[in-house]
Amino acid sequence: MQSVAAALDRLGELAASPTVAKLAEAFAAAGHELALVGGPVRDAFLGRGTNDLDFTTDATPDAILAIVKPIAEAHWDIGRAFGTIGAKVAGETVEITTYRADAYDGASRKPEVIFGTSLEDDLTRRDFTVNALALRLPQLALVDPSGGVEDLLSRTLRTPAAPEQSFGDDPLRMLRAARFSAQLGFEVEAGTRAAMSELAPEIDRISAERVRDELSKLLLTPAPRGGIRLLVDSGLAERVLPEIPALRLEVDEHHHHKDVYEHSLTVLDQAIDYEVSRGVLDSPDLVVRLAALLHDIGKPATRRLEPGGAVSFHHHDVVGAKLARKRLRELRFDNDTIAAVSRLIELHLRFFGYADAAWTDSAVRRYVRDAGDQLERLHILTRADVTTRNRRKADRLGFAYDDLEERIAVLAEEEELAAVRPELDGQQIMQLLDVKPGPVVGEAYRYLLEVRLDEGPIGPDAAKERLLDWWAARERA
Template identity: 55%
Template sequence: MNFEVWPEAVELGRLFAEQGYELALVGGPVRDMLLHRKSHDLDFCTSARPEQFEPILKSWGHDGFWDMGRKFGTLGAMRRRKDGTEVQVEVTTYRSDAYDPDSRKPEVSYGDSLEGDLSRRDFTVNAMALRVPDLEFVDPFGGANDLAKSVLRTPVNPRQSFDDDPLRMMRAVRFVAQLGFRIEPETAEAIMDMSDRLEIVSAERVRDELTKLLLSDRPRAGIEALVESGLADFVLPEIPALQLEIDEHHRHKDVFEHTMMVLDRAVALETDDDGPVPAPDLKLRLAALLHDIGKPKTRRFEVGGKVSFHHHDAVGAKMTRKRLKALRFDHHVVDDVSNLVDLHLRFHGYIDEPWTDSAVRRYVKDAGDLYERLNRLTRADATTQNRRKEQMFAAAMDEMEQRVRDLKEQEDFNAIRPDVNGNEIMEILQLEAGPMVGKAYRHMLDYRLDNGPVDHEVAVAELKRWFEEQSA
């Protein structure tokens, strides 16, 4: 088998061989090489212990060195090429990971052979290696054949593999999304039977796998696999809960199927790097996935057989915040995704009665930095099969966005403030700092949003009029 290998990998292999140590390129880089995909980082394993290969790695990686993974037998280094690009490598001693039944972190024990190390890998497609510098291809578990068939299978018994590291079950559904693979039946059955084992894995590690899944080319396929496997019951239980029973007259949509459609449509509405929502956008994709999770809690059967989900946006926003916090997402992600869920129905009233300029300003002001994402989420959520309704909705969105562009030519929405500031309010009304000043400020902000920019004298007159009304 012929390989076009990074020269840095061959060079590093020679340095290890000179000291009597084995070195092999392993895992993702080998898989990607066979798929003709680019790998930016190179992973190796070696017969040497960290203290033995640390000097080799430091001498090779003269532009950077790190040892955060030392307790797991891993050291890393970086080198810059002449063209300015970087090559990052991580080298790990042959090892096996196993979980104590009550532990959230793997226990590391060193191994003594490449084949033994590969047997402890997650899937056969990641259990291939290329010895360097000799370029000997090592594939003891048929990974190349599984790769050709787009099949995910564990090198050893899947139950043993998932017992050793339950996070591998999340990686399986992530690879469904990233690579378009299918999970081999015995492996899929083991995941369904052992899904509760995922509870011992830290929320941060689960979050990282979910993030990679959502940022992949096929997030819908990954989420569907997450639900079918039973893993979603422990990661995102709100998603399988969307599989509501449909009433016999089909008076409401299948919420789970609708959500999958919205996720697909949101991905399609992302932009290139020069656009306002460059793909892949984690916040938009999370919002598309979670926007209707409030529906099961708010479903009501009304008189006449109709089904309603009143306030599912507000309920869903609270549920979104709670779930994303539990998964240890960054607070900016938690805030923004929750706000998108809360606002995702805001535009719908525009179709029946086009907004005033004041309402348009409020929409943009409330959306803030999320404006472009919110519009894409709103468009993605319009999954009606009625062609006429679809056209009306799209036309209304187009019209509203044009009005926003026209208004932005006249004023800077991001800088909208009352025409009198807090200090002026205290001076004009002869007030000390306190709740009444805040109340006056909020009134003047509402006045500014309703009327656009006005002369200072007009704003002062309105402030005085309002204050007299409050006093009365």
């Protein structure tokens, strides 16, 4: 956290940048107010880098366009109905929005868009006090009508208006509270937290797409655990991602198992650590984080209390993959993300027999084949799934997975393992067997693939002999 003086110095430097200075001069010359608002001002106090430049003004969208056209390399008005004009000025992308004084009807999230005339009124309708800060340009006057600076200093998240009013106006702000608490490491103020619990059912008014976007932003923060816990504790998760609070399984006095909810949060933490430390994937990786959080959601449905005090969760991997597909579809995730996450959940237990009995080369090939382009993510998820406090067991599993990765690397170098396929393609199969396209070609292809997985490369000539032997046996059957 920067001191106020240091933050103001940083804001002064930002205001002197070519982009901000050009805009400030242009709006002043046109007789309109302009202020840098929200994230850039907040981040100056937090000592964080500035990624987006957002401005607000008393100018209407038409007036904004007239002002920026002469100084912009490009401009667009896709958000014009909401008062927002985008532009590229001095090489930087900016958004400039007319002061807002929206009215909500209480039934849907969408407000009636009403333009305002006061910067202070515009700020007090924003989501949180720490985002309700502005720097008037070119005067360099800090505007803070809701005590945002004090909340930044105390690392507190609260709404400028009464939280019941703020969340009632826009229930999505409750999910944003969880996201910002994780992103900034701030504590949500008690009254704001209480309002989240009270108004949790209001989140049902928000579209699945908007919910998905906020959950994704939360998961992509450096440490999402606290935000997820806030969603669960407030009752919001029960409405947007109910599989997570369902992991808080009751423990029978005669049957004991690890806390699946806490385990899942720990797996998420560890997956993020591996994602960063391995440096193979672009980080943050949403697929890894979704798979880590959801990998055990099949356990509540498959929990069985066994004689002698044991607890089993047979096939929770398969059940969990189905549940993940269903939930992610309902949240309108794209098909590639749904397929990748559900596949990882389905495969996340595959490794755990390796530590007890070393696999054959055939089993290693099948592991790689089944993982496909999700292999690196499966490595991360499987390693992260080891949360035992038994250091000997953790070391044994870690060493076993090191060994498996080494074997995969050796086989990959020897056999082009990432592209395992039969040594004869469909055209060659049809020519050799003198058959036309049809189911029999796929059957022959699958047979040769099994040979390839079992034995590794055997060469085209040997593959032809094996295929002809298989064909003769099939004809005799």
